[in-house]
Amino acid sequence: MHDATNRGAEAASWIDRLAKISEPGPGxxxxxxxxxxxxxxxxxTELMQAAGLDVxxxxxxxxxxxxxxxxxxxxxxxxxxxxxxxxxxxxDGIMGIVLPALALGALRERPLPFAVELLAFADxxxxxxxxxLMGPRALAGxxxxxxxxxxxxxxxxxxxxxxxxxxxxxxLPGLRRDPAGIMGWIECHIEQGPVLExxxxxxxxxxxxCGIERHSARLTGEAAHAGTVPMALRRDALAGAAELVxxxxxxxxxxxxxxxxxxxxxxxxxxxxxxPGAVDLTVEIRxxxxxxxxxxxxxxxxxxxxxxxxxxxxxxxxxxxxxPATPCDPGLQDALEAAIRxxxxxxxxxxxxxxxxxxxxxxxxxxxxxxxxCRDGISHNPAEYCPPEVMxxxxxxxxxxxxxxAPRRG
Amino acid sequence: MHDATNRGAEAASWIDRLAKISEPGPGxxxxxxxxxxxxxxxxxTELMQAAGLDVxxxxxxxxxxxxxxxxxxxxxxxxxxxxxxxxxxxxDGIMGIVLPALALGALRERPLPFAVELLAFADxxxxxxxxxLMGPRALAGxxxxxxxxxxxxxxxxxxxxxxxxxxxxxxLPGLRRDPAGIMGWIECHIEQGPVLExxxxxxxxxxxxCGIERHSARLTGEAAHAGTVPMALRRDALAGAAELVxxxxxxxxxxxxxxxxxxxxxxxxxxxxxxPGAVDLTVEIRxxxxxxxxxxxxxxxxxxxxxxxxxxxxxxxxxxxxxPATPCDPGLQDALEAAIRxxxxxxxxxxxxxxxxxxxxxxxxxxxxxxxxCRDGISHNPAEYCPPEVMxxxxxxxxxxxxxxAPRRG
Numbered sequence: 009m010h011d012a013t014n015r016g017a018e019a020a021s022w023i024d025r026l027a028k029i030s031e032p033g034p035g036x037x038x039x040x041x042x043x044x045x046x047x048x049x050x051x052x053t054e055l056m057q058a059a060g061l062d063v064x065x066x067x068x069x070x071x072x073x074x075x076x077x078x079x080x081x082x083x084x085x086x087x088x089x090x091x092x093x094x095x096x097x098x099x100d101g102i103m104g105i106v107l108p109a110l111a112l113g114a115l116r117e118r119p120l121p122f123a124v125e126l127l128a129f130a131d132x133x134x135x136x137x138x139x140x141l142m143g144p145r146a147l148a149g150x151x152x153x154x155x156x157x158x159x160x161x162x163x164x165x166x167x168x169x170x171x172x173x174x175x176x177x178x179x180l181p182g183l184r185r186d187p188a189g190i191m192g193w194i195e196c197h198i199e200q201g202p203v204l205e206x207x208x209x210x211x212x213x214x215x216x217x218c219g220i221e222r223h224s225a226r227l228t229g230e231a232a233h234a235g236t237v238p239m240a241l242r243r244d245a246l247a248g249a250a251e252l253v254x255x256x257x258x259x260x261x262x263x264x265x266x267x268x269x270x271x272x273x274x275x276x277x278x279x280x281x282x283x284p285g286a287v288d289l290t291v292e293i294r295x296x297x298x299x300x301x302x303x304x305x306x307x308x309x310x311x312x313x314x315x316x317x318x319x320x321x322x323x324x325x326x327x328x329x330x331x332p333a334t335p336c337d338p339g340l341q342d343a344l345e346a347a348i349r350x351x352x353x354x355x356x357x358x359x360x361x362x363x364x365x366x367x368x369x370x371x372x373x374x375x376x377x378x379x380x381x382c383r384d385g386i387s388h389n390p391a392e393y394c395p396p397e398v399m400x401x402x403x404x405x406x407x408x409x410x411x412x413x414a415p416r417r418g
Numbered sequence: 419m420h421d422a423t424n425r426g427a428e429a430a431s432w433i434d435r436l437a438k439i440s441e442p443g444p445g446x447x448x449x450x451x452x453x454x455x456x457x458x459x460x461x462x463t464e465l466m467q468a469a470g471l472d473v474x475x476x477x478x479x480x481x482x483x484x485x486x487x488x489x490x491x492x493x494x495x496x497x498x499x500x501x502x503x504x505x506x507x508x509x510d511g512i513m514g515i516v517l518p519a520l521a522l523g524a525l526r527e528r529p530l531p532f533a534v535e536l537l538a539f540a541d542x543x544x545x546x547x548x549x550x551l552m553g554p555r556a557l558a559g560x561x562x563x564x565x566x567x568x569x570x571x572x573x574x575x576x577x578x579x580x581x582x583x584x585x586x587x588x589x590l591p592g593l594r595r596d597p598a599g600i601m602g603w604i605e606c607h608i609e610q611g612p613v614l615e616x617x618x619x620x621x622x623x624x625x626x627x628c629g630i631e632r633h634s635a636r637l638t639g640e641a642a643h644a645g646t647v648p649m650a651l652r653r654d655a656l657a658g659a660a661e662l663v664x665x666x667x668x669x670x671x672x673x674x675x676x677x678x679x680x681x682x683x684x685x686x687x688x689x690x691x692x693x694p695g696a697v698d699l700t701v702e703i704r705x706x707x708x709x710x711x712x713x714x715x716x717x718x719x720x721x722x723x724x725x726x727x728x729x730x731x732x733x734x735x736x737x738x739x740x741x742p743a744t745p746c747d748p749g750l751q752d753a754l755e756a757a758i759r760x761x762x763x764x765x766x767x768x769x770x771x772x773x774x775x776x777x778x779x780x781x782x783x784x785x786x787x788x789x790x791x792c793r794d795g796i797s798h799n800p801a802e803y804c805p806p807e808v809m810x811x812x813x814x815x816x817x818x819x820x821x822x823x824a825p826r827r828g
Contacts, residue, residue, distance in 0.1 A: 200643060202648075232795065233798070234677065234702050235611075235677065235771025236610040236611030236612075236770075236772055239671045241613070244679075247664070250659075268649075269654075269693055270657075271691060271693065273685050280700040281681060294644070360645075361645025362643065385642065385646065
């Protein structure tokens with residue numbers, strides 16, 4: 009525990025130094041290929057070099073710290089992203105670079121039967137350009153070069169931003185890795201939810217990154233004077249929408265692992281003395297298993313039809329977005345759980361509701377994630393906080409994990 | 419029926435001519451003390467004079483057509499308002515001036531044992547100034563002179579608008595009538611709802627003008643990432659609001675005569691991937707009996723508290739507005755019903771959910787209202803429509819009503 013305490017404090021110190029490299033304003037704002045990105049690189053390089061890693065940057069702007077293994081040995085990839093959302097927190101992403109660096113530093117003098125590369129991706133959040141995950145996609149060969157023409161709010165294209173940053177976007181296709189030599193990808197990240205904290209656990213093992221689907225629904229009734237139309241003659245779009253909101257919540261509450269949310273709902277005309285004539289709403293469904301999610305989507309669409317039919321409402325409903333789940337590798341999950349247990353934790357398994365670099369890395373190799381408890385489940389907010397003792401436990405678990413891991417080819 | 423057909427066509431012709439006096443744009447827009455109000459007066463004067471009435475205007479801008487009775491006889495007041503909402507219909511208000519004029523015209527040569535005054539009030543809708551019903555309030559002695567300082571969207575005060583119109587606002591207190599000489603007030607109006615049309619009835623007798631109360635509620639939960647917070651740990655303000663919307667509808671459906679509506683509902687933050695943190699909504703309740711309305715208001719407030727408590731949501735809820743019901747005079751209701759039955763109708767009784775000039779006239783004398791079926795219940799809309807045959811039946815019923823009415827002092 010003394011080691012864990014020291015390592016937690018060391019992690020917190022690095023996090024503090026890194027968080028200062030931000031646009032002015034509350035929290036952390038560090039966009040990809042920005043002045044802040046440029047300024048964070050020397051500090052990340054210092055972090056990686058302190059762990060004994062050789063530091064380079066690839067054409068996607070990914071800072072890579074490498075530790076060689078025996079000749080011909082496979083490589084384990086670790087890391088996360090350097091960027092933040094606007095006015096985000098100090099932990100999301102960059103903590104996943106700090107913690108493996110400290111673990112590798114602790115193992116600096118100890119031979120490992122594999123190579124390790126620690127990756128600091130440029131852009132996971134997609135907060136500057138309407139695209140994200142370029143770094144891992146380039147490695148997996150799934151990057152769409154057309155995205156280089158997308159522009160930020162100032163009209164600067166991704167290609168231009170990268171060129172100004174000193175990168176050669178045309179070299180991106182050459183970054184593709186051969187899966188054969190890769191053991192897997194390990195990412196540490198704050199949970200961004202309240203589960204671990206509520207259970208008093210510092211660390212958790214991610215079972216899958218949830219798939220997501222989004223539906224857009226418009227219920228159309230008849231706007232009417234709230235004083236002149238009897239209840240029996242109304243076609244109240246909001247009363248129908250309320251039934252659907254209740255059904256969405258009930259469906260998810262009744263199904264382990266399923267999340268379903270009506271996040272947006274707008275009423276027309278939306279005045280105190282008018283029966284609502286139309287309601288637009290969104291339904292978002294997330295689940296670690298695609299079959300679970302798709303069954304819920306189909307059932308809720310049928311339920312919306314039933315509600316509309318019973319009330320004489322019009323319904324337009326369509327699935328506007330779908331992203332399959334990313335299952336984490338069972339062997340790597342077991343190895344992370346064993347490492348957590350060996351260092352005093354329970355090894356709680358949980359799904360990730362949010363997308364991560366791991367989502368894209370899964371196209372290249374087996375992936376696994378270590379989640380860290382965060383305060384009040386808050387993320388993407390200046391109040392985001394992960395206690396030093398939790399980070400210390402994570403470094404201890406990573407050391408244990410790396411020390412136990414047997415070389416395996418992807 | 420031949421007479422009724424002719425009178426319906428005549429009414430429709432007057433309505434058409436009057437509707438042309440409007441601001442440009444869809445439907446009818448005729449604000450009080452406006453150029454359009456000024457231009458409608460000669461036509462209303464022609465209408466009243468054709469019925470044999472002597473026409474004057476009082477200090478509130480009410481155009482008055484009078485037919486004397488025997489010396490010392492009481493007076494029956496009839497009429498409605500000349501003004502419209504913005505982009506409103508051709509019937510709301512002004513039809514209540516046209517129909518009694520045609521009925522009085524039909525009775526022009528016939529002696530009646532009472533005097534009649536047909537009143538065309540300037541402002542019932544309150545569409546220009548944040549006040550309304552000045553004309554009837556002046557007669558009832560309930561007009562608040564402070565309202566003269568209220569201004570329209572151009573910053574013109576009511577006092578200034580009236581003065582520019584040639585009126586003397588300081589003479590308003592002198593308009594107060596002595597109830598002793600007044601038999602009552604009869605107003606014809608389109609139903610503005612679908613009840614009569616749905617039952618195949620042209621005419622209905624209003625039992626009461628509903629009282630109204632409005633509540634404003636804010637449910638506060640916790641905004642959260644829709645992917646990272648399990649269902650059991652959420653405090654979803656919209657899910658709570660949906661329960662309340664359902665309860666409001668159910669309460670009104672279960673209670674004869676009660677109307678309850680959630681018309682406005684706003685969600686924060688209101689995005690597809692966030693659990694709603696707060697919802698603001700309105701609850702409006704109308705009933706012909708105040709006790710019924712107040713019981714529903716208290717029960718729904720208690721239900722909102724129960725829902726908030728069960729879900730760990732914060733609740734701020736308050737009654738922001740209350741207006742008591744106006745019961746219609748039983749004797750005048752019976753007389754209207756008898757007149758409708760004598761001319762081929764059923765004499766359906768129904769409550770009015772909307773406010774009318776009658777609401778203010780009730781402070782002066784017994785009131786009663788004749789409702790006319792309108793197409794699809796539509797009002798306050800350019801599509802507002804009352805078929806000529808319905809108007810013809812109303813004129814026939816009014817003729818019958820006036821011919822049968824015995825003088826009675828208020």
